[in-house]
Amino acid sequence: MKLRDYLFDVGPRSLYYAATRRGWVQPINPLTLTFSVTAACQSRCKTCNIGSVYLANPKLAQNNLSLEEIEKVFRSLGEIYFFNISGGEPFMRPDLAEIVRLACTHLKPKLIHSPTNAISPKFIGKTTRKILAYMDDLLPPSVPISIKPSIDGVGKMHDYVRGYEGNFKLLERTIDTLLEIRAENPRLHVDLGTVISNLNLRHLDEIEDWVHARGIESYRHEIAEQRAEFHNLGDPITPTAEIYEQLTERFKNKIFGNIHKKAFLTRTTEAVRVVYYDVAVEILKKKKQVTPCYGGISNIHMNYDGEIWPCCVLGGDQSLGHVRDWDYDIQALLRSKQAKDAKRYIADGKCACPLANQWLNNVLLTPRHMLKVLYTLLYRFRKGGAPAEEERPLRVVDPDAVEVNIAGTERRKALVMDKLGTIPREEEVELPRIE
Ligand code: SF4
Numbered sequence: 534m535k536l537r538d539y540l541f542d543v544g545p546r547s548l549y550y551a552a553t554r555r556g557w558v559q560p561i562n563p564l565t566l567t568f569s570v571t572a573a574c575q576s577r578c579k580t581c582n583i584g585s586v587y588l589a590n591p592k593l594a595q596n597n598l599s600l601e602e603i604e605k606v607f608r609s610l611g612e613i614y615f616f617n618i619s620g621g622e623p624f625m626r627p628d629l630a631e632i633v634r635l636a637c638t639h640l641k642p643k644l645i646h647s648p649t650n651a652i653s654p655k656f657i658g659k660t661t662r663k664i665l666a667y668m669d670d671l672l673p674p675s676v677p678i679s680i681k682p683s684i685d686g687v688g689k690m691h692d693y694v695r696g697y698e699g700n701f702k703l704l705e706r707t708i709d710t711l712l713e714i715r716a717e718n719p720r721l722h723v724d725l726g727t728v729i730s731n732l733n734l735r736h737l738d739e740i741e742d743w744v745h746a747r748g749i750e751s752y753r754h755e756i757a758e759q760r761a762e763f764h765n766l767g768d769p770i771t772p773t774a775e776i777y778e779q780l781t782e783r784f785k786n787k788i789f790g791n792i793h794k795k796a797f798l799t800r801t802t803e804a805v806r807v808v809y810y811d812v813a814v815e816i817l818k819k820k821k822q823v824t825p826c827y828g829g830i831s832n833i834h835m836n837y838d839g840e841i842w843p844c845c846v847l848g849g850d851q852s853l854g855h856v857r858d859w860d861y862d863i864q865a866l867l868r869s870k871q872a873k874d875a876k877r878y879i880a881d882g883k884c885a886c887p888l889a890n891q892w893l894n895n896v897l898l899t900p901r902h903m904l905k906v907l908y909t910l911l912y913r914f915r916k917g918g919a920p921a922e923e924e925r926p927l928r929v930v931d932p933d934a935v936e937v938n939i940a941g942t943e944r945r946k947a948l949v950m951d952k953l954g955t956i957p958r959e960e961e962v963e964l965p966r967i968e
Contacts, residue, residue, distance in 0.1 A: 538643060539897065542614065547898040550830050554880050560867045562610065564894055565832040566640065567617040567845065569762070570632055571597050572837045574622040576650050577696030580685075580730045580757045582764040583621055584696070594621075596838040598856075600631055605861035606835070607639035616640055617890065618647035619762075619845070621837065624656055630663035633678075637671035644677060648726065651682035651707035652700060658710035665718050674720065681724040681753070682707050686733050687743050694732050708747060725749050729780060730757035730770040731947050731964050754784065755889055759950040759957065761848025762834075769947035769962040774817040781810035792914050804910040809896050811905070813887035822885045824899045829853060829876045831894045833867070841866060843875055846886050851875040884955065 543564060552558045572593040574584035587593055598606070616636045623629055629647075636642060645668070649657055661680060668678060682704055685694040691701040711723045725744050729737065737754075744752045756777060757770040772780070788803045795803065815823045829843030829851075839856040841863065842848050853872040859865050866872060878884070896902040945964045948957035 538614070543897055546831070547900070550827050550898055551825070553830050554825055554827065554876065556873060556877070556880075560830060560872075562613055563831055563833045564613060565615040565617055565890070566610065566613050567619050567832065567834040567890065568632075569619045569621060569835070569837045569845075570623050570629065571621040571626045573597075573625040574620055574650065575625070575652050575697060576622070576700070578685075579694050579696060579732055580728050580763070580765070580768075580770045582768075583762070586764050587621065594625075594837075597626070598835075598837065598839050600628055600635070602839065602856070602861060603632055604635050604639070606839070606856050606863050607635050609861055609863045610640065612641045614642060615644045615646070616642035618645070619834075620648070622650045622652070623647050624649050624653055624660060630660050630667060633664045634667040634671070637667055641672070642676065644679075646679045646681065648681045648683060649707070650695065650697070650700070651704040652697060654703055654706040654710050657707055658714065661711065661714055661721065665714070665720060668720060669718075677720055677722050679722040679724050679751070680711055681726045682711070684725050684727055684740055684744065685730075686736055687739050690733065690736055694730070708749070712748075722751065723749060724751040724753060726753045726755065728757050729754050729772065731772055731945060732770070734772060734776070754780075756780070756887075758846065758886070758888065759948075760846045761842075761850055762836075762845035766950055769949050769960070769964060771948035771950075771957060773946045773948060773959050774814075777817060778814045781814055785810055789914070800914060801906075801910060804906045804914065805893060805896055807909050807913075808902050808905045809889065809893050812892055812896060812902065813889075816885055816887045816892075820885060822882050824895065824901060826879055826884075826891060827895055827898055828879050828884075828888075828891050829872070831898060832891050841872075843879060844888055844891050846888050847875075847879075847884060851878050851884075 546561070546564070549558065549561055553560050572583070573587050573591070576584040577588065578584060626632065633645065636645070651657065664678065668676065683695070684704060685691055688701050691704065692698055708723065711721070715721045715723050727733070727737070727740055733740070741752065756772065759766050759768060759771060785807050788807055792800060792803060812823060828847070832844065833853065834842040834845050835856070836842060836849070840849055841853040841856065843851055843853060853875050854866040854869050856863055856866060859869075896906065942963045942965055944961050946959055947962050947964065949960045949962065950957040
């Protein structure tokens with residue numbers, strides 16, 4: 534996010550969002566719209582059951598919003614800051630480029646992002662070129678799009694976690710294709726992302742070495758979560774709070790270790806991320822929203838069938854309404870009693886979670902957190918902050934040499950959730966032992 538955007542656009546909204554949260558004023562547009570464009574996905578990931586649910590019932594995707602319906606919603610919503618595409622697998626929608634064209638026309642976002650399971654390199658390449666052509670026509674050159682293939686292991690380990698034989702080889706081809714396009718159009722950013730779960734905890738160094746050896750500019754992790762969106766409530770995939778804290782310390786050390794090489798803009802983003810990590814750990818320890826969550830206000834999530842959620846963790850459990858029931862008038866939907874009730878549930882602190890997409894915005898909207906961001910940026914980064922991790926030599930791993938050996942099971946601690954949006958409890962569960 535640019536400083537100018539924060540000072541003149543995001544910052545001033547925080548007061549209004551706080552008033553909306555208390556029910557004093559009518560909602561204004563969110564900063565972020567996440568849109569799960571399709572129910573379809575080819576993967577059977579161990580950390581997300583969207584693909585398994587779809588493969589058991591492919592008719593689900595017939596309920597995807599059509600382009601005409603999407604245009605009506607986007608026209609009614611108007612301008613936002615961040616258009617965050619989600620799925621299913623977004624590139625399983627043949628008209629994905631047209632959806633982005635409609636977003637450029639009506640939402641005029643300043644950032645666009647899409648993840649991908651990287652299973653269809655050819656189509657991903659073709660669609661990315663089409664998307665970039667629309668963006669060049671309709672948006673200023675300063676608006677970037679990031680496409681983030683998932684990498685949850687190296688070689689067979691990736692295929693195992695993603696539940697798709699041959700996915701790693703396809704991932705390599707997708708990365709090559711995207712980097713080729715990036716060389717032609719710098720508007721495209723190629724990120725890689727790992728979901729850290731109990732399954733790949735011991736493989737993180739190997740994944741990171743591989744990513745850096747491929748010359749990828751940005752690599753992000755997120756912790757495996759149990760979400761309504763993922764149909765994985767109760768699955769013991771989330772590492773314990775203690776491991777979560779250790780992981781965030783490690784991420785912060787890496788940021789501190791490399792910060793001197795970064796431009797001012799990247800330093801600012803990294804300062805927000807450092808504060809987010811502290812907030813996430815605080816939430817898990819205190820088991821409550823440590824400052825107000827603006828789910829349903831600063832961020833909204835539209836599911837493939839047009840149901841509007843406050844966030845992907847609560848999903849339809851606290852639905853704000855369904856655009857098809859409101860003649861696609863999303864502004865009226867957001868002012869409805871149902872939407873107010875869902876926002877009241879969140880404002881009353883009945884849920885708590887460290888969802889990155891939401892809490893990164895919550896940090897930006899909370900003065901206490903922003904003071905910490907300033908302190909981190911102006912003092913801790915200059916001082917060197919936490920000790921930097923030693924740079925490890927880069928090493929390319931031959932994917933064919935990596936075999937997944939599931940040597941039975943073992944009892945390990947994991948976070949398990951009984952009810953969506955509540956803080957999970959720690960429990961010993963049987964997990965595959967991967968060597
Ligand atoms: S579940 Fe998490 S992200 Fe969603 S509204 Fe509650 S605290 Fe915010």
